[in-house]
Amino acid sequence: MGEEGFTPRENNMNEKKFPLTKEETLRLIERYPTPFHLYDEAKIRANFRRLRETFAWAPSFREHFAVKALPNPRIVQILHEDGAGTDCSSTPELIISAAAGVKGEEIMLTSNDTPYEEFQKAIELGAVINLDDLSHLDYMAEHAGLPNLLCFRYNPGNLVEGNDIIGKPVEAKYGLTREQMFEGYRRALEMGVKRFGVHTMVISAELRTEAFLLTARLMFELAAELKEKLGIHVEFVNLGGGFGIPYRPEQDGIDYDAVGAGIERLYNEIMRPAGLGDVGIRTESARGITGERAGSSPQCSMRRTRTRSTSASTPAWRTSCALRSTAPTIILPSSARRMHLPTTSMM
DSSP, X not given: OOSTTOOOOTTOTTOOOOSSOHHHHHHHHHHSOSSOEEEOHHHHHHHHHHHHHHTTTSSSEEEEEEGGGOOOHHHHHHXXXXXXXXXXXXXXXXXXXXXXXXXXXXEEEEEXXXXXXXXHHHHHHTOEEEESSTTHHHHHHHHTOOOSEEEEEEOOGGGSOOBTTTBOGGXXXXXXXXXXXXXXXXXXXXXXXXXXEEEEOOOXXXXXXXXXXXXXXXXXXXXXXXXXXXXOOOSEEEOOOOBOOOOSTTOOOOOHHHHHHHHHHHIIIIITTTTOTTOEEEEOOSHHHHTTSEEEOOEEEXXXXXXXXXXXXXXXXXXXXXXXXXXXXXXXXXXXXXXXXXXXXXX
8 A cells, every 4th residue: 555545556657656754744734834835846846847858959948837827936936947937817926927036028928808007017027928819909009008029829719629627719718810810910010019929828737749739730830821921030939838747547647758859840840941940939837847746735623423324335424524724725626536646644
């Protein structure tokens, strides 16, 4: 047996092991009031460096860590020390980024239904602004001005199937259609914007190599067409995030070598012939970096056993446990079936 209540499979590379012994965990609980979060800094750094190496072939690469997924200034600072920027969707996330030392175009703001104060703050910080609705362009220009570097979020519609986490792109509220993308870039050019990138975010918690390659192909083809039709030479292609982790022992993790090699092949096949061989790659990961290396510590404050009616097929008792915890430490119900194994009992 491994941790209590969990029997590891033989030769299973995805076996989940709690990083501390029971005794070490109890000593932490004595020192720090529960609930608290526990992070493995060495593993988080290693996960980021693995992603960075995946795109080492690119002319430039930057990971914009999704602050919304883990708005902890120290985590943001740790990742920035290794070269990551941030992906922000609100003013608090912009403030966290600045406090952690993330500067200028290391920051990207992507949001919807955005108040002008958020655009103003992003422009003040020198951040890249990524618009996911065509109407935002005039609104931003009127109330906050225009950024030095602008991009639009592409929604490919039924070209991508989506999943039950991010939904189907064709039904989504975010992103511009292909026709809107060209209108948006044309209008931005006319308004005086000179520097551009291109962005999408259509997968989440993905493990399949082919899903990442499809995203790359769609975006590289779009970048080439923007250059051909509008003369826009984008500075980067942001492939979004979606880097998943194996939540269950029978799942295999992402083959990062295959993803990197496959996207490089598509880059050489599509981007270089189009004269875009200097364009950088950007990503917006979250769980792929921190998901396996963070945990919470709600503590059982009451344990109760109740009797109930019984039959030949059911036990005559049931035990329940009340957790001393807060909302941020409780897994989202919609993600419960993806929760990590094992759950370690300290009773």
